Amino acid sequence: MDERAAWTITVAGRVQGVGFRPFVHRVATRLELDGWVCNTGGHVELSVAGPPQALSALVRALREDAPPLAEVRRLDTAPGPEPPPVPGSGFTVRGSATAPGGRNAPREIPPDVATCEACLREMFDPGDRRHRYPFVNCADCGPRATVVEDLPYDRERTTMRDFPLCTACAAEYEDPGDRRFHAEPVACPDCGPRLRWDGLTGEAALTAAVAAVAGGAVVAVKGLGGYQLVCDATNARAVARLRERKRRPAKPFAVMVRDIDTVRCLAHLSRAGHAALTSPARPVVLLTARRRAGVVPGVHPGTDTVGLFLPTTGLHHLLSRVLDRPLVVTSGNLSGEPIAIDDEAARGTLAAVADGFLGHDRRIHARYDDSVVRPVGRTVLTVRRARGLAPAPLPLPTAAALPVVAAGAQLKHTFALAEGTQAFLGPHTGDLEDADTLGAFADAYAGLVRLTGIEPRVAAHDLHPGYLSTQWARSLPVKRRIAVQHHHAHVAACAAEHGVRGPFVGVAYDGLGLGDDGTLWGGEILVADLTGYRRAGRFATAPLPGGAAAVRRPARMALGYLHGAEPLGTGPPPASLIESFTRRLDPHEVRAVRAMVEREVNCPRASSAGRLFDAAASLLGLGDDVTYEGQAAVALETAAGSIRAEALPWSLRRVDGLWVYDPVPTFAALLEGAADGEGVPWLAAAFHRAVAEVTGALVERVVRAGGPRTVCLSGGCFQNARLLTEVRTLLRSQGLRVLVGSVVPVNDGGISYGQAAVAAARIERGG
Ligand SMILES: [Zn+2]
Ligand SMILES: [Zn+2]
Ligand SMILES: [Zn+2]
Structure with a gap:
């Protein structure tokens, strides 16, 4: 035998x-x-x-x-x-079994996968029983994280359980030789979800929606992870109407195009961009638009960067092919609110935005916005980690000995769950500023706890006591809380993604985060490992006249730098130069802001790189007000185009043992150049160059004093491709190893992962 x-x-x-x-x-x-x-x-x-x-x-x-x-x-x-x-x-x-005894690792939730080629062929084959069926899917593609209610992953624990299989689908599901063998969301026109538009269903609903979009309407479409707002990207009035109704005056819209050839017509496409566009997650990919690219300027005002993506679902493919033009596809929400997932709620909140609703009867269980990435050279930065990417786990260099929840920060909020060597970064929730976004966060958290089986005993959070995420973490019934400084979390996220435990030099450039000295930081050089850090360098501080008002109005920030920059020996620019800037502003505002700065009334000080870019943009006349975070920096980057320039002057001073960048000479030169008629593009490029050289010099001083030779770049400012490229090139030329986050966002969407990495390291150290 x-x-x-x-x-x-x-x-x-x-x-x-x-x-x-x-x-x-x-x-x-x-x-x-x-x-x-x-x-x-x-x-x-x-x-x-x-x-x-x-x-x-x-x-x-x-x-x-x-x-x-x-x-x-x-x-x-x-x-x-x-x-x-x-x-x-x-x-x-066999059907699923409940896990016997204890778990040996957190459970993984499959992310959503874009419709595969085989399913597409069927959908466009007139002889196939799924011809033009928008919910076509198979074992290799289709909805996953957005429909899974619990694990193990079986149809009865997804929102597809509302649709009993017909005989034909059941036969495919049970046939080991079929590509739909155990494809849990399998569906067809006979048994699966159906499109709806007013009283119409199926093909008639699609036809009505298509006619509306072609006629210039804004249509709410129920996507994979939430409602989306769709309109014709070649119709200026439709785009303007969407902006006005959504209360989103300037932030670029994402555009869906039918295929990769159309992408090439609209934008310059690198190999990295191509790979990102066609990856199973089908994220929005930020690319440089070609001139006269075929979408109206209102789609991406003030920047030549356009977000393009390929269809993700059968429904998206049908819309793109039938309409055969680029379509604006943006989150179905009002500015600042969570994306709508519930049919009834969507009808309420989006009633004033959408002219019609193309819905369907498959429930969305979990909210997932579209993911956004930006190729910079060969690196692809993840700007927003959501549909198709989250919540796939990321490794941690130090295992979390106790289950951890990391509550994240405030803007571009995410949270993370960690246990052992795995961290699950939850999907983007938006800016955590009100009860609605807090509710969306709480829902996503409860969902991920159930799915992963991780029950946190440690809560990591930001130092800022005012963040809703910090307050939420403080209310959790956990045995331990760990506060993590904002910029330490930024650079720790970068290090952890690359498996680096430290020590390393962290360069954190962002808008604002609370420092350990109670002041606002944002242009920081840290010597760090995953457990802690020492501040080694920083940007000079300047007042934010009016606090949040200065964040919304870069002109105020510019006045703050001109009249109240930290005195480092150079003194303010000559009055005549300041005059050359202020004369185009309202004199009342100039006087009022100056008085605030001089009396130090409502003028918190910050050492922020983001605010420095804001001020530079305003000084160059590229925007005195902003309506979204990073808008001024985007304007500066766009203005610089592909111009090469020498750096504007800059200087470093030693203050209390730290190297400090004094931006006053830089700003004075900027104003002087503008007064002399130097072109804005050259000045914008020269400003970027100055910040890059300053970074190189700050890091060099730290390394020369015996600091580590690995540098981790993080913070939202590094979404600026010019800044990232120049800083990276310069530091590499100094013989340093330079790392930047790729799958973890460099912006505040990566903070929670950084907090989790720090918490795990501190638990291990026993401190
Ligand atoms: Zn498929
Ligand atoms: Zn069927
Ligand atoms: Zn930040």
């Missing part, structure tokens, strides 16, 4: 919702093994019997040949089940 063995194999990682069980079935059947495979908890478990060589071959295949979307992180084998599978009984896929 042949020798036989029986094994139980547990596979952990991204193994559910990615066609893993069908893959196991194919391999085990080919190897003539007996047994079964099922989802347990967030893992996949095999009970299998056969000749030992065949079992070893199976394990090898599990490790090496897994489906493209799967990621096997851990594979354990143990002696097989009692009784072992019966010889000759064959191999089957």
Whole structure:
């Protein structure tokens, strides 16, 4: 008799919702093994019997040949089940089992996957039963994180349970040879979700919506992770109407185009950009628009950067192909509110924005906005980590010995859950400033706790007591709370993403974050590891006249620098130069702001790089007011174009043991250049160059004093491609190893992951 063995194999990682069980079935059947495979908890478990060589071959295949979307992180084998599978009984896929006993790792939730080529071919094949069916999907594609209510991942625990399978779909689902074998969201026109538009359904609903968009209307479309607002990107009036109704005057809109050739017509496309656009997550990719690119200027006013993306779902493909023009597709919300996911709520909040609603009857369980990335050279920065990317886990360099929740910051808010070496970065919630966004955060948190099975015992949060996220963390029933300084979290996020525990030099350039001395920081050079940091350099402080009012109005910030910059020996610019700037402003405002600055009334001081860029933009006449964060910096970057320039003057001073950048000479030169008729593009480029050289000099002084030679760049300012490229090139030329976040946002969306990394390291250190 042949020798036989029986094994139980547990596979952990991204193994559910990615066609893993069908893959196991194919391999085990080919190897003539007996047994079964099922989802347990967030893992996949095999009970299998056969000749030992065949079992070893199976394990090898599990490790090496897994489906493209799967990621096997851990594979354990143990002696097989009692009784072992019966010889000759064959191999089957079983329904899910609840995990026996304790868990061995947090469970992974599969992210949503864009419609695959095979499904698209069916959808556009007039002879196929899914011809023009917008909810087409298979084991390799379709909704996942947005419809999963609980794990293990099976149809009955997704919002697809509302749709009992018809005979034809059930046959595909049960046929091991079919590409829809155990595809949980499988659906067809007979049994699946249907489009709706007023009283119309299916194709008639689509036709009505298409006619509305073609006629210049703004249409609310129920997408994967929430409602989206759609209009014709080639129709100036439609775009203007959307801006006005959404109360979003200037922030660029994302544009969906039908295929990659259309992307090439609209924008310059690098290899990294191409890869990002066609990745399974189908994020919005920020690219440089070609001149006269075919979308109206109102789509991306004041910048030549345009966000383009390819269709994600069958519905998006149908809309793009039928309308055959670029479409604005933006979050279905009013500025600042969470994206609408509930049909009734959407009808309420979006009634004043949308002329019509193209909905359907599949519930959205979890809110996922569109993801946004920006290629810079060969690096792809994640600007917003949401649909298709979150909540895939990220590794932590120091294992979290206790389960951790990291509450994040305030703007571009995210939270993170961590246990062991895995951190789950939740989807982008928006700016955490009111009860609605706080509610959206609480929902997302409860959902991710249930799905991952992580029950936090430690809460990490920002130092800022006023952040809603900090207050939320303080209200949690945990055994320990860890406050993490904002910029330490920024640079720790970068280090942790690259597996660096430290020490390293952290360069954190952002808008504002609370420092450990009670003042506002934002242009910081830190010597750090994951447990702590020492401030080694910074930008000079300047007053924010009126606090938040100065953030919304860069002209105030410019006045703040001109009249109240930290005195570092250079003295303010000559009055005549200041006059050259202030004469285009309202004299009442100039006097009032000056008085505020001189009396130090409502003028918190900050050492912020973001505010420095704001002031420079206003000094160059590129915008005295902003309506979204980073707008002034975007204007400066755009103005500089591809011009090369020498740096404007700058100087460093030593203050209380820190190297401090004095921007007054830089600003004086900026005003002088403008007065002499130097072009704005050259001055904008020269300003960027100065900040890059300042960064190089600050880091060099730290390294020369014995500091580490690894540099972690982080903070929202590094979304500026020119700044990032110049700083990175310069630091590399100094022989340093330079890291920047790629999958973790450099903006405040990455703070929670940084907090989790710091908390894990502090728990390990026992401090
Ligand atoms: Zn598919
Ligand atoms: Zn069906
Ligand atoms: Zn920040």
